[in-house]
Amino acid sequence: MTFSALKQPWILALSLVSLLGLSACTQPPANDLLTISGPFEPISLDLAKAGYIYSRMQIVETLVDVADNGELIPGLAQSWQSNADATVWQFTLKPKVKFHNGAPVTPAAVINSLRIAMGKPAPFDTGLIQSASELNDHQVQFTLTRPYRAFAAVLTNYTTAILAPESYDKRRRITQLIGTGPYQLTAFDPPHSVSVTRFNDYHGQVAKIVNATYITGHRAESRALMVQGGSADIVYNLDPAAVQLLQHSQQVTVNSTAIPRSILIKLNAGLPALSSTSVRQALSLAIDRRGIAEGIMHLPGSEANQIFGPAMGIWHVKDLPTIEQNLTQAEALLAQAGWHKDANGQLMKDGQPLQLSMVTYANRPELIVIATAIQAQWAKLGIALEVQMENASAIPLGHVEGTLQTALMARNFANIPDPLTVLLADFSSKQGGEWGPMNWQDAPFFSALQTTADSQGAAYQQGVQQLSRHLAEELPMIPVLYYVQQSAVAARVHGFSFDPYERSFRISQMELR
């Protein structure tokens, strides 16, 4: 043998790589499997922790559902009613609904499921239900600890989804996910994937697509490339760069839907500087929302002029003007509140400079970019803003400890689709809310809120609009942008629609062709 045999490893390597290449050539996607990817991690079967994924994969359902316009519609309950002061609620269950194990959905199963759900943390007051009872074989009655008109809206939250009693172990932990949705769980690989198959005994329209898999794709770039390369059929939560990339693709359609989530600045109105409405208005006027919407988010038109966006029904006031950046007016408002620039351009009052800190968090990468843009925009007024990148928990912690000055956050209003619950929880006292205002004192508003909560019909609608207008004027929180959720869908998927309340991926309405 000669030394030229050394060339053999090259040949070997090339052969192996070619062999792997040939054997692994991407197969066309299966006709009966829809693959979805998003950044959400199914860390546990527990609905309190990852229930939103099982709700979106249509494994579990709640008593009450939400239409695209935020209106409450029947879920597992076909109707509901309350007494005059909204302390006693009756829900009538849909007939012939089965769990995935074939057992019927009974009032006892509903009470058991909700009792366990109310023992865990949730984005609403879990001490709301005083008692629950079975009225007959299809009706459940709840007695609340206090009058609560938005109780039906609470029962749309994913943590209150109804599971079969067999789903729980003796310690009330969820060990199997036996729901009622059009799909049933077949494989759970935390925190990376959830696979489902069609439930043929579903009480509504049986799904057309047989199987679906959700894969966690941590990076927006990866998800965009996955849908472009055929590794996924639908990808959610795309960033502006990924959207630009996909807009030129022939095989993929980009969907943009406004969702009930707003980017807001939380302010500590207990600070002497921020207790003044004029200062808060000046801060709002100094923000170049159009620049942020176009330059950072690439979403012209997403500028916010009030807390509740256009997806929030009657809570959005349509005739409020757009807030344009106006530094002259902002400076005048600051001067009215006693703040003047010194020789160095620093805003001063009584010898004290206007220095603020702004907490924001990394899980939504756009927030830090927006925060630094606001830092530069407020600097033009002479305000020194220090931006602090933290974990999201720093905001409620700072609120409770009273140390927070300002925070930039993405407030989700879809958790409970009735903003009244948000206002009652966060805007009805000086204490405020961990994700709401802080130390904001406005007795007329607190009183008007209670009056509206107790009213009905046209009076309620009128009250709601007045409340929204008041918030837009007083600015206990400064609105910056409305969220638009961007998704990409492969050409073979038909019947795609985006649920603005992000409760369902709506797989059962889709077809693969």
Added chain:
Amino acid sequence: MKQILIKRLLQLIMMMWSVGTITFILSRLLPGDMAYRIAAGRYGDDAVSAAAASAVRQELGLNDPLWQQYSHWLWQLMQLDLGDSLVSGNSIIAELQHQLGYTLILAVAAIFLSALIAVPWGLACGFRANRTLDRVSLVVSTLLRSQPVFCLGLLMILLFALTLNWFPVAGYQQPAHLFLPALTLALSLAALSSRVIRNSTAKVINSDFYLFAKVKGLSEWHSFKRHGIRNIALPVVAFMAMQLVGLIEGVIMVESLFAWPGIGHGLSHAVFSRDIPMLQGTALTCGALFVIINTLVDSLCYLLDPRSRRA
């Protein structure tokens, strides 16, 4: 050999205790409130609140004295029980088995592919040291190595998945999903290991004993087989083993880009959400792997090099 193994076993025990203890202390020195961090990890950003944090604090006994929490952990460790994740509630051992399994598959595939690339590349350069091929190779190695692995991965996706359509972009449920992340890591590793092989080869073939082998009449192939391979292999085996250890700890960007489950991702999330048992379990496992791989390398070098057996 027996001595090596006993020494390494003692090292392993000391390492487990010290890594676990240091992780315990460091994680408590980190700024921020643990209960809030865990609540954010468990229930998501939208649902983290004082009530959720308070429930977490009570459930996990975070108000217990530190010495009590530490003794509880040490007692569990002595029973080889790493506890449950504070975020998901799943057993740490089960989570590690899952994540480590995928990381090991990726790391071993990457090392195998890097060997396939680096060995012939390094040998060819070693035999033609300081000639055109070697110089071009140095430039290519430098370019590959200076690329962040994330960029290299994107290039692999653009070429093999989107242009040629040979491999899927990302995922982990089919064997084909392994190739692109493994190749990305392999190229980055081979850029360096090919230079180590090149140097080792050049040193061996220019040595007196190699010249003597050829002078005494052995063919080029026989000289290489009898006197080259083992001598070249010694530093290369040690270097590639260290690369493997580095891979297990450092594949986070590749795992994240290719949606590949793994310990790097698990570790980073454990840090963000203060999942201390997960953090300790991951650190312990990485430390243990370091000792185990070192032991395997020592044993392999012991077998490759007859001089160490005579000593």
